[in-house]
Amino acid sequence: MRKKLVLFRTAILVATLLFAIGSCKDEEEDFLLETLVADAIDLNGAAPPSNVSPTPNIVATFSSDVDAATATAANIVLTRDYDDAAITLQITVSGKSITIVPEGDLGNGALYELEFMAGLKGTNGKAVTAFSRAFTTEGVFAPSGAVAYWNFNDTPNEQVSGAAPVGLVNLSFVDSYSATAGKAGSFNGTTTIVEFSGADAWMNTHDFTLSFWVKANSVGHVNAEGNPKGHFVMGLGAFKGFQFEIAGDYAWCKLAGSYELADGTTASEDLWFPGDGVTGQNGGWQGWTFCKDLTGSGGVAALIKDTWANVVCIYNSTERTGTMYINGEKMKAFDFDLWPDGEAKRGVVGMKWGGVAPEVVNELAFGFIQSRAGTLWDTEPWGGYDFPTSNHFGGLLDDVRIYQRVLSEAEISLMYSSAK
Numbered sequence: 218m219r220k221k222l223v224l225f226r227t228a229i230l231v232a233t234l235l236f237a238i239g240s241c242k243d244e245e246e247d248f249l250l251e252t253l254v255a256d257a258i259d260l261n262g263a264a265p266p267s268n269v270s271p272t273p274n275i276v277a278t279f280s281s282d283v284d285a286a287t288a289t290a291a292n293i294v295l296t297r298d299y300d301d302a303a304i305t306l307q308i309t310v311s312g313k314s315i316t317i318v319p320e321g322d323l324g325n326g327a328l329y330e331l332e333f334m335a336g337l338k339g340t341n342g343k344a345v346t347a348f349s350r351a352f353t354t355e356g357v358f359a360p361s362g363a364v365a366y367w368n369f370n371d372t373p374n375e376q377v378s379g380a381a382p383v384g385l386v387n388l389s390f391v392d393s394y395s396a397t398a399g400k401a402g403s404f405n406g407t408t409t410i411v412e413f414s415g416a417d418a419w420m421n422t423h424d425f426t427l428s429f430w431v432k433a434n435s436v437g438h439v440n441a442e443g444n445p446k447g448h449f450v451m452g453l454g455a456f457k458g459f460q461f462e463i464a465g466d467y468a469w470c471k472l473a474g475s476y477e478l479a480d481g482t483t484a485s486e487d488l489w490f491p492g493d494g495v496t497g498q499n500g501g502w503q504g505w506t507f508c509k510d511l512t513g514s515g516g517v518a519a520l521i522k523d524t525w526a527n528v529v530c531i532y533n534s535t536e537r538t539g540t541m542y543i544n545g546e547k548m549k550a551f552d553f554d555l556w557p558d559g560e561a562k563r564g565v566v567g568m569k570w571g572g573v574a575p576e577v578v579n580e581l582a583f584g585f586i587q588s589r590a591g592t593l594w595d596t597e598p599w600g601g602y603d604f605p606t607s608n609h610f611g612g613l614l615d616d617v618r619i620y621q622r623v624l625s626e627a628e629i630s631l632m633y634s635s636a637k
Contacts, residue, residue, distance in 0.1 A: 248339035249280040251313075253331075253350060260331070265351040271324055271361070273354075275317040275331070281339040285310040292336040295319060298328035299627045326358030326635045357397050358635035360628040365419045365619040367583070369393075369402035373411045383580065384412035384589060393615045394430050394525040395636060401430070404584045406438050406611020410602070412588040416453045416570075416581035420474075422621035423534035423567035427472065428632070429617040432525045433463050438611045440465075441598055447608040451617070452586035454577030455593055456485040458570050460586050461528070462608075467518035468492075472530040472541065475571040479564035483571030486562065488530055488539045490549040492517040497555065506538070507550040520544065525613075527633045533623045534567045545633030547626070583617070584610045 253261040255273040260266065288310045295304040295317070305320040323329065332349040339345075366376040371390050373382050387409045393401035402411070433448045440446040445465040452460035456473040463470045471489040478484055494510025495501035501508070511517060520526050520543050529542040537553040553565045572579060572591075580588035585602055587593060594600025599607050616636075624632075 246341050246343060247280065248337075248341065248343035248345050250277060250333070250345065250348065251280055252276075252278045255352065258352075260350045260352055265353065267353040268355045269352045271322045271354045271356075273319065273323070277315045277317065277333070279313050279315075279339060279345070281341050281343070282312050283310045283315055284338045284340050284342075287336055287338045288315050289336075292334040293317060294332045294334070296330045296332070297323075298330065299631050300625060304329070322361045323354050324359055324361035325354055325356035327361075327631075328353045357395070358631050359616070359618065360620070360624050360632065362620055362622060363618040364621050365617075367402075367617040368399065369615050370399040373402065375413060380413060382411045383414045384410060384582075386410045388584075391613065393613070394432070398430070398615060398636065401432075401613040401615035402583065403613055404610045406434070406609050407605035409584045409609065410589065411583040412590075413581045415579060416458070417579050419581070419619045419621075420453060420459060420568050421570055424621060424623045425474075425532040425568045426529065426620040426622065426624045427459070427461070427531075427618075428527070428529045428620070428624070428629075429461075430525055430527050430613075430615040430636075431463075431521070432523070432613040433467070433521055433610070434612040435467070435523050438465075439606070441604075441606040446599065446606065448610045448612065449584070449586035449608045450610045450614065451581065451583045453570070453581040454572035454579070454588075454591060455586045456487075457483075457572035457577045457593075458579075458581075459568070461530070462586070463521060465608075467516075467522040469517055470521060470528075472539075474532070474539075474568055476532075476562065477566040477569035478561050479566060480561075483569050484562060485571070486539070486551075486553075488541050488549060488551065490517065490541050490543075492520075492548070502551075503557070504551045504553065504555040505549075506552050506555070507540075507547065509546070509548045527636065529624065529629050529632075531623055532568055534565075537563075537565055542626075542629050545630040583614060 255269045255275045258266050288308050307318040309316045330349050330351050335344050335347045337345045389403045390400040391403045447465040448463040450461045459474040461472050469491040471487050473487045475483045475485050492511035494508050496505045496508050497503040527544050531540045539551050541549040553562045556562045576593045577587050577591040582588045589602050598604055
């Protein structure tokens with residue numbers, strides 16, 4: 218009897234050991250995430266990191282070899298938070314690791330979610346338990362895809378191509394609108410100018426966005442008669458390309474631009490913001506669809522006089538509309554489709570450089586309405602560069618970006634709020 222009991226207990230022990238060994242083996246064969254890094258930054262920690270490069274190299278390493286056939290865009294998804302856009306990924310597999318590289322720049326200061334779906338498997342046939350990790354790219358938020366960018370961080374150079382200016386006079390650098398923004402370009406209001414050649418490539422496009430931070434100084438900014446003078450913040454051959462201008466009394470600001478018509482010729486138009494609330498519905502031009510009424514809150518001056526402002530101007534070729542935003546809020550809009558019947562601008566295609574030398578030349582100037590090589594308004598006391606009392610820009614300029622696409626309202630709002 219005792220012998221049978223011993224045998225029975227031995228059998229139970231062996232079965233238990235076999236079960237335990239089998240369980241351990243099953244656990245060892247589970248397909249589990251071991252590490253997840255973006256370059257040298259851990260994405261698998263307790264808190265989502267906020268300093269990931271806009272061009273990250275992401276590597277996920279698992280407990281066993283990855284079945285490459287399942288490492289697809291259906292099972293590995295990177296989504297941008299503010300607009301739920303899915304980012305195209307390049308995905309490669311090597312043994313236990315998956316390398317994930319986003320196509321294109323993710324932009325600064327943007328939140329992303331990286332998801333691994335249950336369809337992802339190891340070569341052992343085991344599926345991963347679905348999980349996701351979040352991260353934010355480094356720096357202040359800026360929409361991706363700029364074709365030109367000036368950060369004025371102790372250099373006047375254009376950052377996308379690295380191009381240096383062809384002309385540079387009396388530019389200095391001071392602290393910008395926030396610590397994270399670094400430095401800004403300081404313009405003295407009498408001589409400072411920065412010039413770049415071949416600028417038509419930045420504006421010859423169907424869709425166009427110009428974004429920048431500006432602080433226009435009023436103190437001592439006067440003309441030959443001692444009266445306040447205007448600010449030519451920037452210009453590519455004035456209205457033959459595009460220009461941004463602030464009135465001397467700060468009652469209005471505008472983007473004047475050259476637009477391509479259906480027959481290939483060009484015509485200029487102003488995206489003009491006076492802050493009076495007047496549109497085509499209450500006595501203004503029929504093509505004006507919106508104008509923010511600031512008459513009870515200090516007018517346009519309250520936004521842009523002696524204070525930092527974020528300005529974004531957009532042309533949407535699909536809708537044939539122009540829109541200006543200041544500090545993340547829509548201020549002015551027009552619609553070419555509401556121009557009079559028979560008006561050529563109803564067939565506008567996009568924006569296009571329309572200048573002819575020597576009147577204007579193909580150079581973008583910061584600090585004036587055109588580069589010094591142009592002759593337009595040369596003899597006018599307000600328009601000639603050689604007159605220190607003409608409308609030279611006096612103040613600070615930073616983070617100038619040009620896009621050949623339409624920024625969304627979500628991008629514009631986030632860009633402003635992130636920086637502030």
